[in-house]
Amino acid sequence: MPIYEYRCKTCGHRFSRLSRVVVSADEETPPLCPSCSSAETMRVVSSFSWGGPSGPDPQEVAYQRQQEERLASITPREKIEEWRKARKD
Numbered sequence: 001m002p003i004y005e006y007r008c009k010t011c012g013h014r015f016s017r018l019s020r021v022v023v024s025a026d027e028e029t030p031p032l033c034p035s036c037s038s039a040e041t042m043r044v045v046s047s048f049s050w051g052g053p054s055g056p057d058p059q060e061v062a063y064q065r066q067q068e069e070r071l072a073s074i075t076p077r078e079k080i081e082e083w084r085k086a087r088k089d
């Protein structure tokens, strides 16, 4: 059974609901907000389905950024080593 995620348009509360059947967002009746009982809720794409061709994987993006920052912090030290060697020679 799929778990759908919803967001309340009235109060912004996010909640998930286990569905008995697979339904498209157009066909289903949106559930009431458990926080404020508003019927103005909309289905949102679950964060678990990100990644692949549909969008970037947040973990992958964080890893890439980490690598870039590491590289940026290493480069000046390597330059200094180069200068030191050049001075010795």
Ligand SMILES: [Zn+2]
Binding pocket: 008, 009, 010, 011, 012, 013, 033, 034, 035, 036, 037, 038
């Ligand atoms: Zn609400």
